[in-house]
């Protein structure tokens with residue numbers, strides 16, 4: 232079944248309102264909430280009074296609200312004993328992170344213990360958010376606080392419905408941002424917070440962000456209305472509440488400082504051909520600082536940055552790296568350390584191994600189609616195809632199954648199945664990801680050879696074509712429209728080398744926190760100390776695991792909509808909104824719903840509401856079903872069916888809009 236409801240004041244003035252509310256009933260599977268970003272603070276909509284109002288109230292009874300979805304999932308979990316999931320999606324800046332926070336706020340409200348202790352599990356869950364944001368969010372051209380990863384926050388409950396733990400899984404952290412930032416954008420917030428931290432910054436020999444290569448590339452340091460020093464204190468407080476020990480907190484910020492010093496190390500050509508050395512005294516200073524903060528041997532750090540070892544039949548030989556290879560090596564080390572640090576922080580919220588019921592909230596990037604689309608858009612759109620399939624299966628298939636179960640006459644509506652594009656992307660041994668991995672493993676492959684192989688392998692495939700005006704770009708026909716991908720950087724971006732020297736350097740750190748980030752890996756025989764690890768394949772596996780989790784839950788959907796590109800309140804760009812609804816599968820859902828019987832009422836609900844129209848028959852000689860039939864006869868309605876099995880009445884809502892008038 233499908234419930235489509237709109238949310239936010241802005242939506243009331245638009246054509247979208249015509250779809251709202253189509254129906255409601257006591258089962259919530261397949262409901263979609265459209266949450267329009269108001270771009271203005273509306274505290275009265277989200278306070279505890281509001282939470283109290285939505286608590287335990289039948290879904291659809293009150294105005295559409297994110298609390299209604301959160302409450303519905305909590306009630307369903309408690310009543311049916313089944314885990315739930317809430318899938319929040321939308322484009323950058325649409326309000327996913329804010330919506331996720333509101334859901335967590337509501338769940339901690341209904342599932343929290345009234346304790347004064349700051350370190351209750353629910354406080355930890357709430358405080359995990361600012362922590363994740365400090366380390367995983369950054370300013371982009373679209374959003375000052377953009378999440379640079381997808382996340383699935385699983386709130387665990389005990390049998391009495393109290394929060395007992397939480398687990399956070401993150402997806403596709405944008406690692407490149409640690410070392411490279413585009414104009415007007417920033418690195419992760421935590422770096423600026425640390426630079427503004429006063430005493431701590433001094434202790435780690437930090438100063439203004441403009442002194443650091445990893446922060447000064449975009450000349451953008453401040454965020455409107457945000458004080459980094461205050462944010463630093465908030466992050467520290469969040470760490471306390473989540474339960475990160477003070478020595479681990481010290482290690483975490485020391486690592487951030489080390490990364491900044493590492494980025495300031497420059498190289499000049501060495502005496503030997505194609506070799507490099509640390510450029511001069513200034514760069515040696517940063518090298519010494521980085522080594523000292525990482526608690527590692529400075530000479531080993533130099534060797535790690537400027538050389539690479541290769542295994543041959545005769546033994547290990549050490550090959551010098553030229554300056555540009557040394558810079559790439561330095562950046563790879565910075566990215567690896569940061570990614571492992573963030574992974575570790577995400578694990579810091581306490582899990583409850585005994586919990587049997589959970590509510591998972593997925594906050595993941597929506598479908599993307601820009602003028603230039605690269606590997607990141609490919610991965611994001613792959614994830615959206617997966618989620619779209621899940622959406623299809625759970626909303627459309629269940630809709631159809633319900634009709635056949637209730638023996639309702641209904642002509643089967645086709646929905647666009649996207650299995651073919653998923654096969655094209657992920658099928659082994661020949662799919663886009665497999666071909667890309669194969670290209671990455673052969674040193675001589677280029678994006679040209681990759682594209683040629685791709686076009687040869689899928690000649691005539693209805694979902695793949697060569698992009699116009701390019702020999703190497705490919706266009707995929709996604710469920711939400713066509714996207715052309717530029718392949719130039721595909722191979723590079725898919726290569727995530729695990730560099731043995733990096734692991735050795737870090738696991739030898741005298742700081743136990745750092746060495747634990749790099750546990751010894753089983754020795755593998757390889758000719759190179761660089762081991763290829765595929766970003767796309769790892770993402771594919773993570774998505775698979777996510778889909779398995781989602782499939783074991785009852786899903787609820789929230790589609791966040793960005794009403795305008797200027798981030799202003801009260802401004803609605805209809806074309807863009809329609810495009811977002813199409814990308815979120817909402818228009819397709821509406822189509823399916825309108826083709827069936829979107830309005831459903833139990834006989835009793837129906838008679839409660841409309842019995843007044845047939846007062847002359849309410850003398851007790853008719854049961855609820857009989858009275859419902861009398862109402863329908865009186866209204867001269869035709870497009871309805873009466874289901875015997877669950878005492879339900881199915882109506883076509885658009886024609887019988889009267890049924891929705893409260």
Ligand SMILES: Nc1ncnc2c1ncn2[C@@H]1O[C@H](COP(=O)(O)OP(=O)(O)OP(=O)(O)O)[C@@H](O)[C@H]1O
Pocket residue numbers: 268269270271272273321322323324325326327328329330374376377378379596791
């Ligand atoms: N419910 C809301 N009430 C008030 N302001 C909101 C609300 N939702 C979003 N905003 C505003 O919009 C901004 C962007 O929202 P948010 O960061 O949640 O977007 P997002 O979809 O998570 O973006 P990204 O994918 O880039 O992380 C917020 O910083 C906030 O200013």
